[in-house]
Amino acid sequence: MDLGQIEAKLRSSDVQERIRAMTALRAYAPAVAVPLLRGCSQDPEFVVRSLAAMTLGHKRTPESFALLQGLLHDDADANVRAESANAIAAFGETALPDLMRSFREDQHWLVRLSILAALQALNQPQILFDSAVLAIADTDLSVREAAIDLLATFAGSPMQTFALDKLLPLARSEHWQLRAHLARALHCFDQHQARETLQVLRQDDNHHVVAAVLEGSVRPSPSLG
Incomplete structure (x- = not known):
């Protein structure tokens, strides 16, 4: 799918079309994909925002990190916050302050399970023990x-x-x-x-x-x- 088709599908009222467009974005470099994913991270459908978070974790740039921070701490849907925790962990130790803040502040079981799994993958024994x-x-x-x-x-x-x-x-x-x-x-x-x-x-x-x-x-x- 070329970039013009992706941009058109991202504007579609059909959720499935927007999902297909985001899936196609995985083949593009972060410089191309991340600006488009910014809009997806504000989509009214939680499944689109969750997929945006997942994809941002594979397009590691300062902008994608900032977008994931916003989703992790501010999104209204626990599924999105949980997916954002998984995704931001791909940034390694840089993500630890955000993961720990979210673990302290977010009481939803799904988010907390995702953070625990992310912390285990980061190989930080003391932080994992304390959590x-x-x-x-x-x-x-x-x-x-x-x-x-x-x-x-x-x-x-x-x-x-x-x-x-x-x-x-x-x-x-x-x-x-x-x-x-x-x-x-x-x-x-x-x-x-x-x-x-x-x-x-x-x-x-x-x-x-x-x-x-x-x-x-x-x-x-x-x-x-």
Whole structure:
């Protein structure tokens, strides 16, 4: 699709036409694509703004970064903000202040999950740990489950004791989903506190929790030559 066709389709009242035009923009250099994506980032349809955010993450320029900042912090739709978090993370450490600000200020579960995933990809252990600690106190179960999974990644690292200290109290959680997630996470740790807590969870009243304990207890049998 040539540039004239793309510009015409971006002005179309048909959402699908605008989406096709943005898809075609992926083949163009940032100097061409980003100015056109600026208009897409203000589109009335959230799906168009989400696609604009995704595409901006692949067209890394100061202007695309600024557009993503605006979408991440100011867009009314959580889907767009979540996609913007994924996209802005492509800028690496430059994106950390914006991701952390959004994580502190935006309470929507989808946005927070996207930011946690983005932080994990950026390989910043201390920032990831601090964010997981905040997330483990979230009101949304899916965010808390993600925090448990992230803290489990610190097993075997110099921060494993700190991670375990944050995880163990969840054995008393009223939510069986969190206790089951905890059981899976504790299998990553070799400390005696983890093993003792797994023994407690093995007696849990909820069969999902017990199953999670037993799943991690299964070890592959040695292969027979």
